[in-house]
Amino acid sequence: DAEITQSPRHKITETGRQVTLACHQTWNHNNMFWYRQDLGHGLRLIHYSYGVQDTNKGEVSDGYSVSRSNTEDLPLTLESAASSQTSVYFCASSDGGLAGADTQYFGPGTRLTVL
Amino acid sequence: GQNIDQPTEMTATEGAIVQINCTYQTSGFNGLFWYQQHAGEAPTFLSYNVLDGLEEKGRFSSFLSRSKGYSYLLLKELQMKDSASYLCAVRYSGAGSYQLTFGKGTKLSVIP
Numbered sequence: 426d427a428e429i430t431q432s433p434r435h436k437i438t439e440t441g442r443q444v445t446l447a448c449h450q451t452w453n454h455n456n457m458f459w460y461r462q463d464l465g466h467g468l469r470l471i472h473y474s475y476g477v478q479d480t481n482k483g484e485v486s487d488g489y490s491v492s493r494s495n496t497e498d499l500p501l502t503l504e505s506a507a508s509s510q511t512s513v514y515f516c517a518s519s520d521g522g523l524a525g526a527d528t529q530y531f532g533p534g535t536r537l538t539v540l
Numbered sequence: 541g542q543n544i545d546q547p548t549e550m551t552a553t554e555g556a557i558v559q560i561n562c563t564y565q566t567s568g569f570n571g572l573f574w575y576q577q578h579a580g581e582a583p584t585f586l587s588y589n590v591l592d593g594l595e596e597k598g599r600f601s602s603f604l605s606r607s608k609g610y611s612y613l614l615l616k617e618l619q620m621k622d623s624a625s626y627l628c629a630v631r632y633s634g635a636g637s638y639q640l641t642f643g644k645g646t647k648l649s650v651i652p
Contacts, residue, residue, distance in 0.1 A: 456638050467644035468583070468627065475638070483639070515582060519638055526571065526590075527631075527638050531582040 427452045431516050431532040439540055444503040446535050448516030455521035457499040458529060459483075459491060461512040468515065474499055475521060506539045513537075542568075544643035546628050551649045552618055559612050560646045562628035566609040570633040573640065574602050574613045577625045586613070586626075615648075623650045 429450040438444050448457065459471040470483030474493040488510060490502045503510055513536050517529040545563045552558040564572070571590045575583035587595055589604035589611060601614040615622055625647045629640040 458639075460642075465644065468629075468642040470639060470641075473639060521638055526573075526588040528573070528585050528588065529638075529640060530585065533582050 429516060429518055429530055429532040431514075431535050433535060434533065435536045437538045437540065438506050440506060440508060442506050444506050444537065446501045446503075446514055446516075446537070448499050448501065448532055449497055450516075450518040450532075451497065452518055452520070452530070453496060454518035454530075455496070456519040456527070456529075457493070458517040458519075459489070459499065459501045460515045460517065461485065461510075462515060462534075463512050471501065471514075472499075503537075506537075508539050511537060511539045542630065542632060542641050544628055544630055544641055546626075546643040546646045548644070549647045549649070551651060552615075554618055554620060554650055554652050556618050557614065557616050558618060558648065559614050560626050560628075560648065562611045562613070562643060564609050564611075564628070564630045564641075564643075566606065568632040568634065569606060569609070569630065570637070571631040572602075572604055572611050573629040573631070574611075575627040575629065577627060577645065579624070583627055618650050620650050620652070623648060 432447045458473045460468045472491040516532040519527045519529045542565045574586040577583040587602040594603045599616045625645040627645045628643040
């Protein structure tokens, strides 16, 4: 069955370290998204991609980067982790069709703690 | 930015009906989604509305009024497992735009 996975599921790191969170989907979807979810803020978009070699900044992109070298993967990198980046991170994908709902399907999430 | 407003918390009794409202800015509207999220889990898709009216899926229904910038999610015959957060999300139009703007979610507690 097609799915979307994230790794690691839990991560503890120290301030200033570089961290990469993986997202892999087997839906063959064109679109991929990274969100963070914090109490009182809901889901906020960090970066998104509409295809290979395409990346775009979202609402809260400062301190984060992504790259899209193939259809299946969109890794999220925290260049120099800060305590304010402690959060739960969700990856999502959608097929990007021209018609229809283009529903986003979410991965299981990564809980990141920055000490 | 585009504000999506929904109540923070609601409580309802098992077997009852509950309506969760969502209001949004209408300019550029291009579709509204409802997601369910149990504590510690990922959001899962419930419903999609792009035209005015009611969409029914079993115990769950979703309504949209585009002119009023208003939607609601109706849950019937509530079960304990319906205790979760319900997220309203809107897609706004733009060149190749598939992004969603999410509300902060409504935490629903179902009590016996």
